[in-house]
Amino acid sequence: MPILEVRNISFGYGLHTPFAVQAIDNVxxxxxxxxxxxxIGHTGSGKSTLMQMLNGLLxxxxxxxxxNGKDINETKKTAAAAxxxxxxxxxxxxxxxFGETCAADIGFGPKNMGLAPDEIRARVQxxxxxxxxxxxxxxxxxxxLSGGQKRRCAIAGVIAMEPEILIxxxxxxxxxxxxxxxILDMIRRCRAEQGATIMIVTHxxxxxxxxxxxxxxxxxxxxxxxxxxxxxxxxxxxxHEIGLDVPSYTRILRALRDKGFDLPDAYTLPDAAKLxxxxxxxxxxx
Amino acid sequence: MIKDxxxxxxxxxxxxxxxxxxxxxxxxxxVFIVVLFICRNFFSLLLMLVFSFTxxxxxxxxxxxxxxxxxxxxxxxxxxxxLQLIYNDKGDVWWKPFPNGSFVITSGGVYGxxxxxxxxxxxxxxxxxxxxxxxxxxxxxxxxxxxxxxKWLHVPVHSLAMxxxxxxxxxxxxxxxIDIIMSAQKAxxxxxxxxxxxxxxxxxxxxxxxxxxxxxxxxAELATAMECRCYTDGAHRTRLRRMRLGWxxxxxxxxxxxxxxxxxxxxxxxxxxxxxxxxxxx
Ligand SMILES: Nc1ncnc2c1ncn2[C@@H]1O[C@H](COP(=O)(O)OP(=O)(O)OP(=O)(O)O)[C@@H](O)[C@H]1O
Ligand SMILES: [Mg+2]
Numbered sequence: 001m002p003i004l005e006v007r008n009i010s011f012g013y014g015l016h017t018p019f020a021v022q023a024i025d026n027v028x029x030x031x032x033x034x035x036x037x038x039x040i041g042h043t044g045s046g047k048s049t050l051m052q053m054l055n056g057l058l059x060x061x062x063x064x065x066x067x068n069g070k071d072i073n074e075t076k077k078t079a080a081a082a083x084x085x086x087x088x089x090x091x092x093x094x095x096x097x098f099g100e101t102c103a104a105d106i107g108f109g110p111k112n113m114g115l116a117p118d119e120i121r122a123r124v125q126x127x128x129x130x131x132x133x134x135x136x137x138x139x140x141x142x143x144x145l146s147g148g149q150k151r152r153c154a155i156a157g158v159i160a161m162e163p164e165i166l167i168x169x170x171x172x173x174x175x176x177x178x179x180x181x182x183i184l185d186m187i188r189r190c191r192a193e194q195g196a197t198i199m200i201v202t203h204x205x206x207x208x209x210x211x212x213x214x215x216x217x218x219x220x221x222x223x224x225x226x227x228x229x230x231x232x233x234x235x236x237x238x239x240h241e242i243g244l245d246v247p248s249y250t251r252i253l254r255a256l257r258d259k260g261f262d263l264p265d266a267y268t269l270p271d272a273a274k275l276x277x278x279x280x281x282x283x284x285x286x
Numbered sequence: 287m288i289k290d291x292x293x294x295x296x297x298x299x300x301x302x303x304x305x306x307x308x309x310x311x312x313x314x315x316x317v318f319i320v321v322l323f324i325c326r327n328f329f330s331l332l333l334m335l336v337f338s339f340t341x342x343x344x345x346x347x348x349x350x351x352x353x354x355x356x357x358x359x360x361x362x363x364x365x366x367x368x369l370q371l372i373y374n375d376k377g378d379v380w381w382k383p384f385p386n387g388s389f390v391i392t393s394g395g396v397y398g399x400x401x402x403x404x405x406x407x408x409x410x411x412x413x414x415x416x417x418x419x420x421x422x423x424x425x426x427x428x429x430x431x432x433x434x435x436x437k438w439l440h441v442p443v444h445s446l447a448m449x450x451x452x453x454x455x456x457x458x459x460x461x462x463x464i465d466i467i468m469s470a471q472k473a474x475x476x477x478x479x480x481x482x483x484x485x486x487x488x489x490x491x492x493x494x495x496x497x498x499x500x501x502x503x504x505x506a507e508l509a510t511a512m513e514c515r516c517y518t519d520g521a522h523r524t525r526l527r528r529m530r531l532g533w534x535x536x537x538x539x540x541x542x543x544x545x546x547x548x549x550x551x552x553x554x555x556x557x558x559x560x561x562x563x564x565x566x567x568x
Contacts, residue, residue: 016352018297057469080480083473090470098495108492112475157474217449 001069002030003197004054004086004165009063011049023049024222026063031165036191036198038208041114041218042243047201048091050218051167054199055086067164082243087163091170093154095241097142102133105142109161119258120160127160128153130193131186148179152186166190167199172207184211205247209233209267217244229267249273296421297457302534303345304419308428310535314542315416321546322409328397329555330549331404337545338411347418356410363406367399379402417454426451427525445519452508460501467496 009025023046031037039047052058053065056079062223064071072082078143087109090096101125110120128138131152137145142153155171168187174179184207189197202208208215208229215232217225219242225232233239233246245251249272250265257263261279266272288385303311308411318334325331342349377396417425430447436442471492472478477485478493 017348052469052473055473057472076480083475090466090471090473090547093470095500096467096470096496098492108471108476109474111478161474 003033003068004200005013005030005066005069006054007064007066009050009053009060009065011046011053011058011060013049015061017069021166024053025220027218027221027223028063029216029223029226031199033196033197034191034195035214036187036200036212037214037216038212039199039201039216039218040203040205040208040244041224043203045218047218048169051088051169051199051201054165054167055088056080056082057088068080070080074081084109085162086165086167087158088167089155089158089169091173093157094142094147094150097150097154099142101139102142102145103138105153108161109157113161123160124156127156130159130190131156132182148175148182151175151183155183155186165197165199167201169201170203171200172202172204180207187211205233205245206249206269207244209247209250210269215264217242230265230271233267234265252276295417297347297418298421299346301344301346301419303341303415305532305534306538307429307529307531307535308420308424309529310531310539311416311420312428312432314538315412315538317542317546318412319409321549322405324553325405325549326553328401328404329402329556330553331401331408333545333549333552335404335408337542338408338415341410342546345415345419347415352411352414352418355414356407359406359410363403367403369543370398370402371395422451422455424527424529425454427529431529442519456504459504460497463500464493464497467493467500 006027006029008026008028009024010022010026013019013021013023026152027050033284041047049058052061056065059073059079065073067082067085070078071153072086073079099108101122106124106127107120110123124138125135128135133149133152133156137149137153142150145153151171155168159166171183171187175183187198187200188211191198200207200211212229214227215225215229216223217232217239224242225235225238233250236246239245246254247267247269249269250267253263253266253272254274256279263275263279266275306314318337322331322334325334356372371391372389372395375390375392377397378390379390379392380392380396383391389516410527420428426447429450430443433441433443433447468476468478471489476489476492478489479486
């Protein structure tokens, strides 16, 4: 049984006003335990809205969200409980920090779960270690951290709840390449060490290709494409239809192939690099 | 619920009300509010209510939306109505829960409460219509024009008008921001919508701190952006659109004057059935 299953959900904002928007339109998919799934799509395609329905913050107008086979919107209580089981870290989470110290801020979630102080402290330490926040920073005010550290502190706040599924809404937005790699490393660590089930919303094809087992492509509230990175990026036509593209290195490989080099497709940077190195060594056209 | 508050937002349109001169709209609103508070009986109040209803219909703004946005202030309305019900002891006693008569419900209290509710609804209908139908640029221009006489007293009219517009403009932005922050904290289990009253109030800290921080950030960003575009105070700018009073403005103003005169007159010299409620409300 999939850990999370979404059946035909739809959601509209501001219905009955001149600003009505159908943000999500009849979307279905499911996530298996331990999977890492990327959600890509243009600005305004409904990614954030979709994520907020997965943890019960927004109630779909139609359709169901099943967590371990049970509808999370059955009662108000189950919807509230789902917030701890599906950890959602919002876009630009650093703007939601408020604690006097980082430790207090990270501990906010566990505290709301009603855990004992010792347990909270242990979880704060653990979460800080996972995101790579230096432990001496735990006693500092979150407002004194650098941008990247703030981001990691905020993500730790969600990880500390030890949710069954971790959802990160554009975790790398607005970070420099180093900050971005750090976040991606953190996600890889989370998966390797804890076997976490993770969903990532991103604008970057490269991130989606390199980190995920599966990709969901949203367009104007509808599920446009879904599948493994190989499947999704093989369907270039359908990506181009909505103005998206394959990762940059895949484009390079394809351009070389058009010039007559014998190269297969590759969707992650290391794979592409390997192919190119081999090509350089062999050096010849076929 | 926060999403339903649309006060301060602008809904573009081509209706009669949209096309009114913004200066006329502001003046009409001011006169209307003054008269509304002079009204002393249901007859005159009804006249004012009809006036604002007509305005809403003419504006083609969905009444459903205005109603939704009004639901947000229901608490305030109920509270004032309750006070009126409890403290007004004029008129006949209708209900006496305690034998010693320390607390009674009187006809004056009941009429007074209803009167207040209708008055607040009437007030909000027309007031919200101003920002619904006027873009913030036009609104500033109008405020600035109307305040021009104060310039001679060296009052920084332009800055005042700018400040008012920015404040109005940012109401929806801040509401949206509150909404996002609240959702984000709820995602971490903040008891904003699930806890008891004490827990909810405590959880509000987690909303207000980030909100305050981001308001300052926004203000600083806006200031920088304005400076980058060489904004200076009181520079003599020409306008893209000159405001001119037209037949619509004279018509609307004329109708308002007629309605106001009748409302004020009947408030002091009640005729016929309006007499019934006169005593209890004044
Ligand atoms: N609180 C809200 N009220 C009204 N409309 C909203 C609200 N939040 C989002 N929308 C609208 O719903 C649609 C989907 O928005 P959403 O934030 O889910 O997009 P997104 O894919 O996350 O975009 P981005 O990549 O910019 O984060 C957009 O058209 C947006 O304008
Ligand atoms: Mg988003």
